[in-house]
Amino acid sequence: MNRIHRVIWSKVSGTWCVVGELAKSRGTGKSLTQTRSHVTIAALTSLTGIMLSAPALANPSFINPDAVVLGTNANATGAKDVAIGTNAFSDTGSSPGTNPYNYGTVVGTGAIGLGGGNSVFGGGATASNGINNLPLRGTAIGASSNVSATYGTALGFGASADAAYATAIGTNSSTGGRANTVSFGSAANERQLTNVAAGSADTDAVNLSQLNSLSTTTSNGLTSLSTGLSTTNSSVTALSTSTSIGMTSLSTGLASLSTIIGTGANLSQITSNITSLSTGAASLSTTIKPLTDAAAAAAAKGASFTGTTLGAANADGTVQTRGATGTAVSNVAASACTNVSGVDATGAGLCAQATKDGATALGSNAQAMASNTTAVGFRALASQSGSVAIGNNAQATGDPTVAIGQNSLAAGNNAVALGAGAQATASNSVALGAGSVADQANTVSLGSAGSERRITNVAAGINPTDAVNMSQLNKVQDQLGEIKRIAYSGVAMSMAMSGAVTSALERGEGRVGVGIGSYQGYGALALQFRAKSSSGNNTWGLGVSTTGSTWGLSAGIDFKVW
Known part of the structure; x- marks a missing residue:
């Protein structure tokens, strides 16, 4: 089966x-x-x-x-x-x-x-x-x-x-x-939980039967409570009478206090407190003046003001700054030097400039000077439409470019500089890494002259424009080495074959010649046999040469035509 x-x-x-x-x-x-x-x-x-x-x-x-x-x-x-x-x-x-x-x-x-x-x-x-x-x-x-x-x-x-x-x-x-x-459900889609036994431990759920039992007990308790409240109400009436007498005494005390204030007692102390309050208000007015000035300046330019914490502020409301260039410290009015005037523009920081639509300038003296530019960091500058500069003194001056890192510079059109001090000064160039320089168009630089970098973890290239890795290069070198060996061996064997000479042959005679050859370190040995027919009309020969690992063979024959 x-x-x-x-x-x-x-x-x-x-x-x-x-x-x-x-x-x-x-x-x-x-x-x-x-x-x-x-x-x-x-x-x-x-x-x-x-x-x-x-x-x-x-x-x-x-x-x-x-x-x-x-x-x-x-x-x-x-x-x-x-x-x-x-x-x-x-x-x-x-x-x-x-x-x-x-x-x-x-x-x-x-x-x-x-x-x-x-x-x-x-x-x-x-x-x-x-x-x-x-x-x-x-x-x-x-x-x-x-x-x-x-x-x-x-x-x-x-x-x-x-x-x-x-x-x-x-x-x-x-x-x-x-x-x-x-x-057992979700918000607005709850479910009932049925067939629940009566809880007994503190952390057990209770069922409706237990809840109804509690309701009956509570109802009986409320009846007793109502009776007790009737007795309490009588006591409250007595308390009200006593309270009325106490309020009469309190009214008399307040009248006495009013008489004391009317005679001017402690008036000098009150006046002193008012004077102190006035002085504090004057001080507050001086403190908030920079804020009111900034709000007024923003309103005059069609912008709104939000507070920004600034360092190195002076007592008179001015702020110390080294400006967009140089090292000298000067005092400026924050409201006067900051300019945020473009539609959808945003600026935050002392003397930040966001002057075109969609511009964003964040940081002291950050400048986003064209539409949809972004400048983030002290003295960061993005001057061409769509450019991005991020970092202290990062400069994105090409059209459009990206500069990220302290003192990075992207000056060529469509250039990218990534890393502290990186410079991409040619069109469509890319500088990757601190100190890298890309000064030739359509190139990617990973360092600079004398400070080159290796590229690691590169997969083997497949398409014609892919990068190759060392593994692929080594394979090509191995292949070239094999080609060289074959070529040099062939030359050596040819030289050995040509050296295997024999003298002129008589009719019916045969001769053997031996030759050696050497080329680029490769040696070869050749053996050649030649013979002539008894009629003298034909000559033929056979030769063989070898390097020990590679072999070559030759053969030939001639005919007498006339």
Whole structure:
């Protein structure tokens, strides 16, 4: 009797099928070998009797050899992970180790588990913390369910557990970002919890029966409380009488106090306090004057003012600065030297200039002088439309350019300078790294004359314009060395062959010549045999030469024409 234990390829259905032991496979024989290598898949197929299309068994995209993968484009990268379903993906990275609690299991079309210890079941279900080398240990069960926090649990279609140790139960339930909670619904979509036993411990939930019992007890207590309040009301009446007498005494005391104030007692002290207040107000007026001046200046230019903290301020409201150039310190009025006048322009910093639409100048003496320019840092300058200058004295003066780093300069059109002191002065040039200089058009510089840099971690070039790495260069050098060896050996063998001379031949005579040759360190030996026919009408010869590893052969014959 046949036992169902084989998996073969069916040309008719185009699938892998479970069949009896006497059935034979036709076509794609090599895939059967692959099937045998996936013992788990073959066993599963044998037990369930399912049919799998060829892509489900051929070349699964798993990385870790201990993983179990089943499904088109399924992928399991962690040790002993399980990924079942089309596009199922389990990635525990380096987190699993030998701890079985960190192994991932993902089942369902498009299901994803990122991080150690996840259990994900359902189409489109996900458990991910965005970092594959940290344990998440989330559980997501249900299509489109999602767990995004440590030890979260989401059970039901669209359920979401987005806080640590939180559990969402039911379709579209959400934990709402609250850790250590259990949710049975979501905001405005709550659910009743039924069949709840009466709580007994302090942390147990209570049911409606317990709540109704509490209501009855409270009602009886309120009746007794009402009786007690009647007695209390009588006591309050007595208290009111006593309070009235006390208020009469208080009124008399206030009249006495009014008489004292009317006679001018302590008036000098009051006057002194008012004088002190006036002096403080005058001082405050001096302090806020720079602010009012700045606000007025901004309003005059159609701008608004927001406060900026400035260093080296003077008592008279002016501020010390070294200006856009030079080292000398001068005093300026902040409101007068700052200019933010373009539409959608922004300026912050002493004497910052943002004079065109969309310009942004941040920092003392930062200058964004054209539309949509950005200058950030002390003395940063962006002078052409769209240019960006970031860093102390960074200069983006080309059209448009980018200069990032202290004293960086991008002067050529469309140039980029990245790094302290980097200079890109030619059109379309790029200077990368501190002190790099790009002074030739359409070039990228990684240093300067005498201060060059290596480029590391370069992949092998593929396209004609790709850079090549040392590995590729070494291969070319090896190939050139082989070509040179062959060429030099050939020259040496040719010289040896030409040296294997023989004297003129008589009729019916044969001679042998031996020659040697040497070229560029390569030597060769040659042996040549020549003979003439007895009639004297034909001469023929055969020669061989060798370097010991390379051989050459020559042959020839002549005919007498007349």
